[in-house]
Structure formats: structure tokens, C-alpha cells
Amino acid sequence: METFNLQTTQNVTLQYRIASVGDRVIATLLDFIFMGVYAGILTIIITQSPENAAPWLAALYFPILFYHLIFEIFVNGQSPGKLIMRIKVVKADGTHLTIGAALIRWLFRILDVTLLFGGLAVIVIIINGKGQRLGDIGASTTVLKIPDNSDMQSTSWVEVHPNYKPMFPQAELLTDSDIRTIREVLALAVKKPKQPATDELLQQTRDAVVKKTSIHSDMPTRKLLYTLVKDYNAINISMMAEISQN
Numbered sequence: 462m463e464t465f466n467l468q469t470t471q472n473v474t475l476q477y478r479i480a481s482v483g484d485r486v487i488a489t490l491l492d493f494i495f496m497g498v499y500a501g502i503l504t505i506i507i508t509q510s511p512e513n514a515a516p517w518l519a520a521l522y523f524p525i526l527f528y529h530l531i532f533e534i535f536v537n538g539q540s541p542g543k544l545i546m547r548i549k550v551v552k553a554d555g556t557h558l559t560i561g562a563a564l565i566r567w568l569f570r571i572l573d574v575t576l577l578f579g580g581l582a583v584i585v586i587i588i589n590g591k592g593q594r595l596g597d598i599g600a601s602t603t604v605l606k607i608p609d610n611s612d613m614q615s616t617s618w619v620e621v622h623p624n625y626k627p628m629f630p631q632a633e634l635l636t637d638s639d640i641r642t643i644r645e646v647l648a649l650a651v652k653k654p655k656q657p658a659t660d661e662l663l664q665q666t667r668d669a670v671v672k673k674t675s676i677h678s679d680m681p682t683r684k685l686l687y688t689l690v691k692d693y694n695a696i697n698i699s700m701m702a703e704i705s706q707n
Contacts, residue, residue, distance in 0.1 A: 478606040479592035480548035482583055485604060489579065491542035496525050530567040534560055538602075547607045554601070562600035569596030625695050631674035632692035639673070640693050642666070643686050650683060 503521040507514045524531070532540040538550035538558040550558050550566065573581040573595045582594040592603040646666045653659045667682045670689060678685055 480546075480604040480606045482586055484546045484548050484606065485586070486579070486583070488540065488542035488546040488548060489574070491545055492528065492540050495541050496528055500525060527567075529570060530563055533558060533563040533566065538563075543604075548604050549607055550597075550602050550604050552602055558602065562602050565600035566596035566602060569594070569599055625691065627692035627695050628688055629674070629676050629678075629692050630696070631676050632689050633696045634674050635670070635689065635693050639670070640690055643670070643690055647683070647686055647690075 500521060503517055507517045507521070510517075529540055533550055536544070539548075543549060550563075552558055552562060573579075573585065585594050585598075586592060589598065591597075592605065597603055643666060646662055650659050650663055663682045663686070667685060670676065670686070676685075676689075680688065
């Protein structure tokens with residue numbers, strides 16, 4: 462599974478699934494179907510009233526020509542096909558897709574998708590490894606898979622209540638590897654709770670976390686580590702939810 466490290470505005474690196482080539486191809490085909498249905502309806506209208514064809518022709522060609530540009534600007538990086546496939550165009554720096562970036566993607570689409578029937582886009586995406594066709598490279602964007610609720614819950618080793626408020630915002634400075642290490646230490650502490658070596662390991666883990674996050678708390682070590690795991694997951698779930706909604 463290919464992933465993309467998304468740098469947020471808080472200078473925190475989050476890892477997300479890159480939309481697969483299959484997801485993007487299906488989304489494109491769905492968009493072609495929607496455009497085809499739209500064009501078919503207007504074509505019927507035009508043929509039935511040829512004397513008033515000019516405005517209908519404009520209504521036919523302009524929305525289809527600017528289809529992807531319009532939707533990506535006004536629906537935050539998602540065309541109807543992308544909405545169905547739960548994929549989304551995002552800036553590589555974690556900020557919202559800009560009009561300029563959407564315009565660059567749209568201009569390059571004429572070359573790597575429309576004229577070459579998507580062949581060049583597929584080749585570049587596969588070679589690039591970051592979910593980027595030529596338009597994405599030029600616009601500094603990529604296309605990510607939006608995590609659903611089950612995806613977000615599977616990243617959390619403890620249940621995080623929807624209304625849970627993180628006690629330590631600095632938990633976002635930790636990494637997935639850090640959290641896995643904390644989980645392993647806590648699991649060992651449950652299995653061997655009364656051994657001096659366990660207490661020493663818990664303290665060493667706490668010292669490493671405090672050094673990395675600059676957290677200062679009188680909370681007992683075990684409770685602090687449990688809290689940080691919950692905080693980390695709550696922060697990541699919140700960020701993923703924000704990306705999927707914006």
C-alpha cells in the first residue's frame with residue numbers, strides 16, 4: 462500500500478494512503494458517464510429545438526470543458542467521481558487546494574488524460590510513486606484516499622470518545638513508531654507489573670517522550686503514557702476528519 466507523508470501547517474507529518482490507480486481510473490470513468498448523461502440530455506433538447514440551439518450548445522460545451530476545474534475548485538478537490546470513490550486532490554503541504562493549483566491540473570489534464578486517453582497519466586503515476594500525474598507534479602498536489610470511520614478507528618489501539626479533548630497537544634509531535642513503542646511498553650507493564658525492570662522501562666519511556674515533546678506533568682508515568690496514546694490518536698482522527706470534510 463503506497464502512502465504519502467502529508468506535511469500539515471503545524472509542521473507535523475501525517476501518513477495517508479495514496480489513491481490507487483484503480484480508484485482514479487474508476488473515478489474518471491464515472492465522471493465520463495456523468496458528462497455523457499448530461500451531454501445526452503442537452504443533445505436531445507438541441508435536436509428538438511434547432512432554432513434556439515446556440516444557448517443550449519454553450520450550456521453543453523462549457524460545463525463539460527471546465528467540468529473538473531469547476532468541481533475541484535468549488536467542491537474542495539473532488540469531482541462527483543472522486544466523491545463516490547472517496548478520493549481527493551490535496552496540496553502536498555497540507556493546505557487547501559488553490560485555484561491556481563486546480564488550473565494547472567486542469568491544463569495538464571488535456572495532455573496526460575484527454576489527448577492520450579489517460580495512458581500517460583497512468584504511467585507517470587506508477588513511476589512517480591506519490592500518486593501524481595504530470596498535472597499533480599506541476600501543481601504540487603496529490604490524490605489521497607479519504608479514510609472512513611473504520612479506517613480511523615483501526616489506527617487507535619484504545620477507544621477514543623468522539624468528544625474526547627486531548628490533554629497534551631504536544632502528542633502530535635510523536636510518530637507512529639513512538640506510539641507503537643509506548644504500546645509495547647504498556648503491554649509489558651500489564652504482563653509484568655511488579656518487576657523493577659518494568660518500572661525502569663516505563664520511566665525511560667517517559668523520559669524519552671518528555672524530551673521529544675517538552676511535556677511537563679506530575680501525572681503518574683503509566684497514566685501519562687496511556688493519555689499520550691489517546692491524545693495522539695484523537696489528534697490524528699481529528700485531522701483526518703477535517704481533511705475528509707473540507
